[in-house]
Amino acid sequence: MTAVSVKNVWKEYDGRIVLEQVSLEVEPHSFIALVGPSGCGKSTFLRMLLSAEMPTKGDILVEGERLPGEPTADRGVVFQRYSVFPHLTVLENVVLGKEFAASPFLGKLFGKAKKQAREEAAEILTAVGLGDFLNLYPSQLSGGMQQRLAIAQALIKRPKILLLDEPFGALDPGIRAEIHVLMLKLWRETKMTVFMVTHDLSEAFHLGTRVIAFDRPRNRPEERERYGATITHDLAVWPPKYPVSDTHIASGGTTRLLDELEALPGRPGVGH
Numbered sequence: 170m171t172a173v174s175v176k177n178v179w180k181e182y183d184g185r186i187v188l189e190q191v192s193l194e195v196e197p198h199s200f201i202a203l204v205g206p207s208g209c210g211k212s213t214f215l216r217m218l219l220s221a222e223m224p225t226k227g228d229i230l231v232e233g234e235r236l237p238g239e240p241t242a243d244r245g246v247v248f249q250r251y252s253v254f255p256h257l258t259v260l261e262n263v264v265l266g267k268e269f270a271a272s273p274f275l276g277k278l279f280g281k282a283k284k285q286a287r288e289e290a291a292e293i294l295t296a297v298g299l300g301d302f303l304n305l306y307p308s309q310l311s312g313g314m315q316q317r318l319a320i321a322q323a324l325i326k327r328p329k330i331l332l333l334d335e336p337f338g339a340l341d342p343g344i345r346a347e348i349h350v351l352m353l354k355l356w357r358e359t360k361m362t363v364f365m366v367t368h369d370l371s372e373a374f375h376l377g378t379r380v381i382a383f384d385r386p387r388n389r390p391e392e393r394e395r396y397g398a399t400i401t402h403d404l405a406v407w408p409p410k411y412p413v414s415d416t417h418i419a420s421g422g423t424t425r426l427l428d429e430l431e432a433l434p435g436r437p438g439v440g441h
């Protein structure tokens with residue numbers, strides 16, 4: 170069973186072809202890194218996976234079913250720039266994600282459901298390292314913390330597919346390395362299928378199980394209007410990355426997130 174199947178997808182804007190003949194079969198629990206020059210249609214491709222845009226031609230199937238015509242809770246998204254609400258606290262931002270998933274029209278939960286949503290939000294915020302900052306406002310957080318918050322907001326909907334559009338592009342290298350560890354942990358534990366656009370090839374190979382490059386095979390100025398970008402490279406990343414349970418077995422059960430975090434350069438070591 171494929172998680173996502175893209176069948177001969179084309180995308181045009183006002184008669185200008187942006188993407189052409191894009192076909193792709195994605196296994197469940199893949200981490201697909203998408204790379205390619207600016208303007209080649211990477212974000213457009215992600216927006217089609219989200220149903221924020223429709224293909225001009227072709228089909229996108231998720232677990233064998235045609236994509237619904239609008240975004241749904243099973244597809245989460247994180248953008249490069251923080252998409253959090255400035256007037257809500259860290260906790261409220263994540264609870265709101267749950268409320269919209271549970272009640273799209275009202276956007277509110279009450280009583281026991283609200284209490285459960287707050288507990289679940291606090292748990293996910295703890296998992297992304299924001300457990301001590303539940304009552305702060307986004308403006309009181311660093312860039313890396315705001316991006317963790319955006320990830321928590323996407324995760325509370327328990328998406329099967331997570332779409333990341335240059336999510337770590339604006340972060341300092343040290344913070345990036347920490348978020349990479351966190352991202353791999355979340356990907357392993359949740360069994361999500363992830364699509365991540367990045368301009369950073371080393372990030373693509375570090376996080377991805379597969380790196381896919383988009384480019385325009387024909388790029389002379391007079392050809393730009395008539396031909397779009399397509400998949401030009403599709404590389405399986407070696408060595409393969411395993412879900413956490415397999416890693417546990419391979420390492421004799423000793424792999425833990427804290428160990429991985431502690432092993433990062435520049436971190437105050439506990440027992441390292």
Ligand SMILES: Nc1ncnc2c1ncn2[C@@H]1O[C@H](COP(=O)(O)OP(=O)(O)OP(=O)(O)O)[C@@H](O)[C@H]1O
Nearest residue numbers: 182183187205206207208209210211212213214366
């Ligand atoms: N809503 C739209 N209407 C018209 N043209 C659009 C629209 N959205 C994107 N485009 C065009 O489609 C092309 C691809 O844009 P897209 O944002 O997908 O590129 P990208 O690969 O994500 O680039 P970057 O790496 O700079 O983020 C660009 O030429 C852009 O101008």
Ligand SMILES: [Mg+2]
Nearest residue numbers: 211212213334
């Ligand atoms: Mg883009």
